[in-house]
Amino acid sequence: MNLDPKIPNGPLAEKWTNYKASQKLVNPANKRKLDIIVVGTGLAGASAAASLGELGFNVKIFCIQDSPRRAHSIAAQGGINAAKNYPNDGDSIQRLFVDTIKGGDYRAREANVYRLAEVSNNIIDQCVAQGVPFARDYAGMLANRSFGGAQVSRTFYAKGQTGQQLLLGAYGALSKEVNKGTVKLYTRREMLDLVIVDDRARGVIVRNLETGDIERYSAHAVVLATGGYGNVFFLSTNAMASNGSAAWRCYKRGAYFANPCYTQIHPTCIPVHGDYQSKLTLMSESLRNDGRIWVPKKKEDVEKIRKGELRPIDIPEEDRDYYLERRYPSFGNLVPRDVASRAAKERCDAGFGVNKTGLAVYLDFSEAINRLGKNVVKARYGNLFDMYEEIVNENPYETPMMIFPAVHYTMGGLWVDYELQSTVKGLFVAGEANFSDHGANRLGASALMQGLSDGYFVLPYTLQNYLADQIQTPRISIESAEFEQAEQNVRAQIEKLLNVKGTETVDSFHRRLGKIMWEYVGMAREKAGLEKAIKLISDLRKEFWKNVKVSGGAIGMNSELEKALRVADFLEMGELIAHDALQREESCGGHFRVEHQTTEGEAQRDDQNFKFVAAYEYKGSESIPELHKEQLEFEFVEVKQRNYK
Amino acid sequence: MNFTLKIWRQANRTAKGHFVDYKISDISPDASFLEMLDILNEQLVLKGEDPVYFDHDCREGICGACSLFINGRPHGKGEGTTTCQLYMRKFKDGETITVEPFRSRAFPVIKDLTVDRSAFDKIIQAGGYVSCHTGGVPDGNAIPVPKADADRAMDAAACIGCGACVAACKNSSAMLFVAAKVSQFALLPQGKVETARRAQAMVAKMDELGFGNCSNTYACQAVCPKHISVSNIARLNREFLSGKIVSPLRKED
Numbered sequence: 001m002n003l004d005p006k007i008p009n010g011p012l013a014e015k016w017t018n019y020k021a022s023q024k025l026v027n028p029a030n031k032r033k034l035d036i037i038v039v040g041t042g043l044a045g046a047s048a049a050a051s052l053g054e055l056g057f058n059v060k061i062f063c064i065q066d067s068p069r070r071a072h073s074i075a076a077q078g079g080i081n082a083a084k085n086y087p088n089d090g091d092s093i094q095r096l097f098v099d100t101i102k103g104g105d106y107r108a109r110e111a112n113v114y115r116l117a118e119v120s121n122n123i124i125d126q127c128v129a130q131g132v133p134f135a136r137d138y139a140g141m142l143a144n145r146s147f148g149g150a151q152v153s154r155t156f157y158a159k160g161q162t163g164q165q166l167l168l169g170a171y172g173a174l175s176k177e178v179n180k181g182t183v184k185l186y187t188r189r190e191m192l193d194l195v196i197v198d199d200r201a202r203g204v205i206v207r208n209l210e211t212g213d214i215e216r217y218s219a220h221a222v223v224l225a226t227g228g229y230g231n232v233f234f235l236s237t238n239a240m241a242s243n244g245s246a247a248w249r250c251y252k253r254g255a256y257f258a259n260p261c262y263t264q265i266h267p268t269c270i271p272v273h274g275d276y277q278s279k280l281t282l283m284s285e286s287l288r289n290d291g292r293i294w295v296p297k298k299k300e301d302v303e304k305i306r307k308g309e310l311r312p313i314d315i316p317e318e319d320r321d322y323y324l325e326r327r328y329p330s331f332g333n334l335v336p337r338d339v340a341s342r343a344a345k346e347r348c349d350a351g352f353g354v355n356k357t358g359l360a361v362y363l364d365f366s367e368a369i370n371r372l373g374k375n376v377v378k379a380r381y382g383n384l385f386d387m388y389e390e391i392v393n394e395n396p397y398e399t400p401m402m403i404f405p406a407v408h409y410t411m412g413g414l415w416v417d418y419e420l421q422s423t424v425k426g427l428f429v430a431g432e433a434n435f436s437d438h439g440a441n442r443l444g445a446s447a448l449m450q451g452l453s454d455g456y457f458v459l460p461y462t463l464q465n466y467l468a469d470q471i472q473t474p475r476i477s478i479e480s481a482e483f484e485q486a487e488q489n490v491r492a493q494i495e496k497l498l499n500v501k502g503t504e505t506v507d508s509f510h511r512r513l514g515k516i517m518w519e520y521v522g523m524a525r526e527k528a529g530l531e532k533a534i535k536l537i538s539d540l541r542k543e544f545w546k547n548v549k550v551s552g553g554a555i556g557m558n559s560e561l562e563k564a565l566r567v568a569d570f571l572e573m574g575e576l577i578a579h580d581a582l583q584r585e586e587s588c589g590g591h592f593r594v595e596h597q598t599t600e601g602e603a604q605r606d607d608q609n610f611k612f613v614a615a616y617e618y619k620g621s622e623s624i625p626e627l628h629k630e631q632l633e634f635e636f637v638e639v640k641q642r643n644y645k
Numbered sequence: 646m647n648f649t650l651k652i653w654r655q656a657n658r659t660a661k662g663h664f665v666d667y668k669i670s671d672i673s674p675d676a677s678f679l680e681m682l683d684i685l686n687e688q689l690v691l692k693g694e695d696p697v698y699f700d701h702d703c704r705e706g707i708c709g710a711c712s713l714f715i716n717g718r719p720h721g722k723g724e725g726t727t728t729c730q731l732y733m734r735k736f737k738d739g740e741t742i743t744v745e746p747f748r749s750r751a752f753p754v755i756k757d758l759t760v761d762r763s764a765f766d767k768i769i770q771a772g773g774y775v776s777c778h779t780g781g782v783p784d785g786n787a788i789p790v791p792k793a794d795a796d797r798a799m800d801a802a803a804c805i806g807c808g809a810c811v812a813a814c815k816n817s818s819a820m821l822f823v824a825a826k827v828s829q830f831a832l833l834p835q836g837k838v839e840t841a842r843r844a845q846a847m848v849a850k851m852d853e854l855g856f857g858n859c860s861n862t863y864a865c866q867a868v869c870p871k872h873i874s875v876s877n878i879a880r881l882n883r884e885f886l887s888g889k890i891v892s893p894l895r896k897e898d
Contacts, residue, residue, distance in 0.1 A: 047779075050779065051778075051779040054778040054779060065700075065702060065708070065710060066700060066710065066761070066762060066763065067709075067762065067763065067765065067766050067806065068766070069708075069709070069766075069769075069806055070702055070703075070708040070709060070710050071708075072702070072703060072708070074703065074707050074708050075703045075705055075707050075708065084785070084786075086786065122780070124785045125782050125783065125784055125785045126777075126779060126780070126782055127785075128782070128785040128788075128835065129775065129777045129782035129783070129835055130774070130775050130777060130835070131774075131775045131798075131829060131830050131833050131835045131836040133795050133796075133798040133799040133802050133829065133833065134785075134795070135795070135799075136789075136790055136791075136792050136795040137792060138792050139789060140789025140790045140791050140792065140795075141786050141789060142785050142786055158799055158802075159799055159803075161707065161803065163707075164707055164803075164805075165799075165802060168802065171769070172769065172773060172774030172775065173774060173778075173779070175766065175769045175770040175773065175774055176770075176774045176776055178770050179770040179771065179772075185766070187763065187766075210755055210756075239702040239703045239704070239708065240701060240702050240703075240704060241702050273673075273675050274673050274675060274676065276673065276676050276680050276683070276684055277676075277680065278677075278679065278680050278683055278704060279704045279705075281704075281705050282705070386725070387705065387706065387730070390726060390730050390732065391730070391732070393675075393732075393734065456779045456780075457779070457780075460779065503691075505687050505690050505691060507683070507687055508687075549690060549691070551689075551690045551693065551694070551695065551696065552695060556657065556756075557698055557755070557756045557759070559696060559698060560690060560696065
């Protein structure tokens with residue numbers, strides 16, 4: 001299949017305008033006859049469902065939790081970018097576009113990224129109108145702060161709970177449509193298969209997580225907004241239920257999976273402390289505005305700290321290595337996430353890590369507290385400091401925080417064209433679930449922007465363009481052979497899992513997979529390690545199907561079964577990630593191949609051979625997926641080696 | 646650390662529930678309460694028993710999914726924390742810990758410690774939003790909002806919808822939850838327009854769903870993981886009353 005990104009003609013700044021001017025529309029009477037399924041109620045899913053409901057389409061929306069308000073978008077802390085240029089510091093749509101392309105290490109599609117920058121301003125206006133309580137200055141105007149990868153202050157925020165407030169805004173809009181009856185809400189449902197009828201996505205099979213019922217739902221189009229697959233690493237900043245299964249089932253039904261190896265390791269998380277640990281907690285990137293990252297310069301100080309004989313506050317200024325400021329003087333502590341994470345790893349690998357495990361660096365606020373006063377620091381980051389203290393049992397106002405990188409976000413996802421349509425007709429993918437806008441590395445405060453851009457301002461147009469051809473199609477029956485086959489497929493898998501009756505728990509397999517992923521497919525990857533990982537994952541998968549113990553049955557609530565279904569998919573996904581990382585013989589953004597680095601240890605891209613999107617086509621469980629390449633053309637930005645020095 | 650856990654087990658919505666005692670040992674003081682339950686569950690699964698069901702997701706105190714009633718208090722001891730942010734170092738070694746679901750007529754038990762809180766969604770659906778649609782809105786800076794108002798709106802908006810306020814209230818009142826939403830919007834010019842309608846519609850829905858009345862014991866505020874203040878209830882009462890008098894809900898509302 002030819003991968004056609006369907007980029008509209010014309011100059012970059014006019015593409016989206018031209019698209020909207022010439023797209024097909026559906027009249028109000030016909031909208032009522034068209035059904036849309038949205039899977040996921042995070043920023044992308046909730047905003048899409050609300051906006052499509054407002055237009056008059058019949059929307060069904062599904063969420064895995066007990067309420068749409070619990071989607072993991074809620075946990076985003078720092079902020080949302082927009083090119084408003086309110087601070088008058090030189091920002092513009094063009095600059096946000098260039099920063100995002102550069103931040104993504106020139107591995108994203110120009111036209112999509114430009115559109116994202118273009119609608120960023122509408123998002124802020126929309127959220128303000130919804131009553132999102134953004135931070136404001138004393139004049140009553142919206143406040144901004146800085147984030148990594150930018151030299152302007154373009155990040156809007158609501159304390160340390162920006163994701164929560166934006167999600168509650170979208171949840172409110174969604175609730176308004178539920179009240180009107182245009183959107184029907186299904187909670188505690190997990191999508192387990194996509195139904196394709198005559199080459200078009202026409203429905204989903206979901207499991208009712210309370211009753212265990214396998215249910216069928218049909219529609220004229222399906223929107224997948226199910227988030228990322230970071231939990232393939234077991235420990236990540238993702239929520240416990242975050243998983244890649246919905247996207248994976250679509251992949252198995254013919255949607256191409258793009259750039260699976262682009263995973264983001266976030267530099268500022270609370271370090272791992274024990275084997276029983278269930279997840280990692282992020283400390284917002286916004287902390288890098290005022291926090292300075294360092295490790296001791298002298299190994300003997302490191303030793304004493306690890307033994308508890310020396311406190312970090314006792315180390316004099318001249319014996320501290322503010323390594324980001326040293327290596328990257330112009331961006332300092334605000335380098336992009338991939339750069340900051342690797343720099344932390346480099347120092348810890350060199351033996352300068354500061355906690356007992358040797359896997360931590362300091363994030364120090366003493367300079368900011370002296371400069372601004374404790375109250376200002378408290379007003380800015382109070383809730384984050386409190387959270388840190390709860391978890392670590394240390395007071396970050398008095399002693400520096402300890403942080404270490406952790407898996408946070410997946411830039412890869414289902415391949416979509418400019419309209420956010422996958423290679424399966426009628427299957428649209430939004431938010432983190434698609435691969436679209438962040439290239440090989442996402443900038444901070446851009447995930448919220450992308451989720452809402454897709455949902456509020458892109459899908460209402462592009463989905464309508466698709467549905468304009470569907471007005472003659474009557475409501476889709478759920479009694480067809482395709483629905484029956486998909487349902488049986490799901491039932492068979494559940495039966496198979498329950499019948500293994502082995503001796504090892506699902507969590508134990510997940511933990512083992514995570515260790516393989518983190519060790520060989522984590523922050524630094526190399527050929528031998530990746531080949532080893534592929535073998536180990538494949539063996540682990542076989543072992544899983546021979547020896548997993550899933551308690552309970554198919555009827556009623558069964559949390560072990562839910563986890564088993566997800567881990568079964570993670571065990572396949574992990575292999576594809578490693579496979580893609582092996583294929584990509586270059587370093588770019590979050591993908592760092594040890595073999596490909598500059599003499600200074602920076603990521604070394606190979607634009608000659610790898611300036612493409614890697615999109616994989618499923619070829620059956622026993623075959624290697626087929627790689628399709630979407631060549632990236634850069635007409636409007638100059639492709640350069642990234643430089644944050 | 647070692648603990649005895651007294652956990653409420655209930656097979657489904659209609660089954661009769663009861664307490665079951667479990668012993669658990671070698672728990673790290675740095676483990677979270679939910680991680681301790683994970684360890685218990687892994688042991689139960691290996692023994693071929695049904696694990697204990699509880700809602701949880703983000704495990705960083707923001708999604709509002711976790712909802713345990715621990716030693717007689719929603720989210721356990723400690724101020725301003727959710728269950729997932731409660732660490733075992735807060736308990737005494739050897740302690741017996743009683744774990745129950747949130748109890749309220751409006752929050753029926755689904756299984757074990759999992760309750761149905763969809764009533765909160767229904768209250769929001771009745772009017773807990775600004776009714777603007779996507780697009781056609783003014784510039785974000787077109788209407789200045791005094792910083793103090795924006796800050797107070799944010800404090801009210803911090804509600805995570807966990808339901809601890811209802812679980813703590815002897816009347817199972819949802820007043821703090823409703824008040825937080827009504828206050829957030831009443832304080833902002835964008836939300837002010839619909840305040841009278843919103844307050845009446847949300848209160849009517851709350852009553853319809855079986856939540857009790859507020860009798861000002863402030864138990865809700867004491868257990869709220871996000872420190873939502875009862876002063877919001879005063880604001881809700883004001884908006885509700887003035888709305889009732891000045892612009893009562895009409896049939897078509």
